Amino acid sequence: MAARADARSRALQARAVELTPGGVHSNVRLTGPSVFFERGKGAWLWDADGNDYVDYLLGQGPNFLGHAHDDVITAVDAAMRRGGVFGSQHVLENEAGELFLDSIGWADRVRFCVSGTEADQAALRLARAVTGRTKIIRFEGHYHGWLDNVLIKTVDGVTGPASAGQSAHQLDDSIILGFNDAEALAAVLAERGAEVAAVILEPMMCNSGAILPVDGYLQRVRELCTEHGAMLIFDEVITGFRLALGGAAERFGVTPDLAVYGKAMAGGWPVAALAGRAEPMARFAADVNHSGTFNSSVPACAAVSAAITVLRQEPPYQRIEEHGTRLMDGLRKLGADHDLPLRVQGLPAAFHVGFGAGDGPVRDYAGLTALDLHRYADLVPILVDHGIWVAPRGIWYVSAAHGDSELTAVLERLDAALTAAERG
Template identity: 40%
Template sequence: MLDNTQEFERAQRVLVGGVNSAVRAFRAVGGTPRFIARAEGAYMWDVEGRRYIDYLGSWGPMIVGHSHPKVVAAVREAAGRGLSYGAPNVLESELAERICALFPQVERVRFTSSGTESAMSALRLARGYTGRTKIVKFEGCYHGTADSLLVKAGSGALAFGTPSSAGVPEDVVRHTLVARFNDLASVEAFFVQHPDEIACVIVEPIAGNMNLILPEPGFHEGLRRLCTQHGALLIFDEVMTGFRVALGGAQQVLGVTPDLSAFGKVIGGGMPVGAVAGPARIMDMMAPLGPVYQAGTLSGNPLAMAAGLATLELISEPGFFDEVSRRCARLVAGLNEAARVAGVAFCAQSEGAMAGCYMLASPPRFFEEVQSQDVERFKRFYHLMLDAGVYLPPSPVEAFFFSGAHGDAEIDATIDAAHRALAAVA
């Protein structure tokens, strides 16, 4: 039988850090990563044969569960016709039509192969459309690994950005301004300081990369007002929230319409995918119609399009989001009750099929509150849950993901595990 420790040692000899995405290395929680052999429904199995209730969901796309028969069948059928063409295919138009139908302001879509590409392309498009250079992002919001977005705040929230990764020259991010999520005044100050210079404000409308943080009432309405007033574009990065917190994404939940949206994850059903979407007057600035260049060899590949179409068909069934939201909320209520019984500073909250848990007495509103968690307690809690067969994201600053495959048995087992784990770390 294969062994996780041996597989990690093997991987470290040929892969950087033994992984192909940094958070998978378990550095935030310690211990040995689990090497997954297969996944089905709400479960994953590692190479040692251990089964886990999965709340990672491949970091978001598996909203109908792993290996759903309809999604697998769609991919197999598409693969039988060829893996990639480098030429137009009908499935691209079908998926784009589905997205346009769900988002009234979206008239054009440009597919990419990752969320990083979609966010990067949205920024380039915003700069090309407005003729401006500066962008506003928020500390704690993650938009992929494009250089100009790998930025955190300098001294104070109203400082110019400084790179948060080696290899990113300061000159690259000198036009990136970093504001405080849920603090509209920090954004207003930038528009006062840099009138007629800001091309766009990009935001995770419901933050998921500093754990789940819900927006304060009026925050996004204020962003919409500021961008309209100053001629900047508002970009919602819905790579994580799109088709997950609601069929119409966070913008449906919030009732706020962005100028551009970045999508990914769910629209590929687990296959590599991304998309930029918006009205024709902006999107048609992209090549081949306009001067903003964007291209990708595997963009719109038939396997991703087929998986995305099958997934959207499943989540568009009447009652899907009502039911998955109800069950996710029941899980969250059970976790909060377990914390109350244990007498430990721990809480959880959810929106749609997306949730967060924190080593805090109440849900965080700001990035610095997430950073104030008891990390050592979280590490102990994480491994107790893992040992009990519950796979959460291996980081205290990541949201977790629910799916239509999680039923009462999985919810009850998770709550039972949490009762034991929280009592042990109290």
């Protein structure tokens, strides 16, 4: 394969590092190849040098309908022509709220905001207010934003701050456990349940490893939270509207007390939401502060309404299930063909690719870190050179826009990339 043109991207990167630290505006992008894109449509991206990429990163997940979906673009364009932010309510808020709540099925009230990080903070604050407690039980490898009181990393079994400058004492209220270990949770709640305001988790561990809950785990977590009076918070920023219209709560049949949504709910627009039952959510109208100038902006609500309407009227879930299953099978076959210990784990809509021995599924963060994660990260620049856009951390997302042509393209390109990697 001929070398891909990259002169404009290299020039743009050189200028970017003069304008912003590391040349990026989110530290997540520090670890990936420096490619500057000009446009995206459906499941494809085109960079500044005219190269095309079949996209299985989807902007880290938000482009669940594909890039620049016509219905979302039309709705946002029409809404913006009437104004963007009024400092008061507007007529699209109720429409978006009704569609959202009717779709997830279990909640009574919703608050729209801008980012998942913000919505997680609102959920934790609300849980503390409702319970009068301060401790939060969390899980290794689960991500709830980049702020001081939630950002963690685990090294050699020890969990602590993940950033220089992070105020370590803000993690004092966090009790951190391993995922999929219900007995460990039961033991902590038996001893300290009167201190625990909430248990927060990704119901499917998507940020790290695409790790599924083992059978009965989420049901047991629900039972334990109810027994000890702790609020159960699902962080559905990734799983919401992706695993099903009703998210992980629908897919796994477990209802939380509060849940945070983002990414797939708005067709690529920056919107997040916190949903819950009427009684606890009423505290936001009383003594719990949750504010934001751009919360429920006009274009945000237009995007939510348009994206959810598409998901309801043209459900993509079966097509995504079929495409993702064929893709996962194809990746495994290519791994075998090239005699590589390639591991593929997760659900068709969101799965993890990595290297490691053994056939059994990874169940927790410790199991994930036992894999050869660096080997996969080193492979990603070769995949990018062959026109496959994916994340170095191993997550692959499937969208409603992926079809047969994308499947053919990615498997052909991956085969060529693995051959190139073998040649060194």
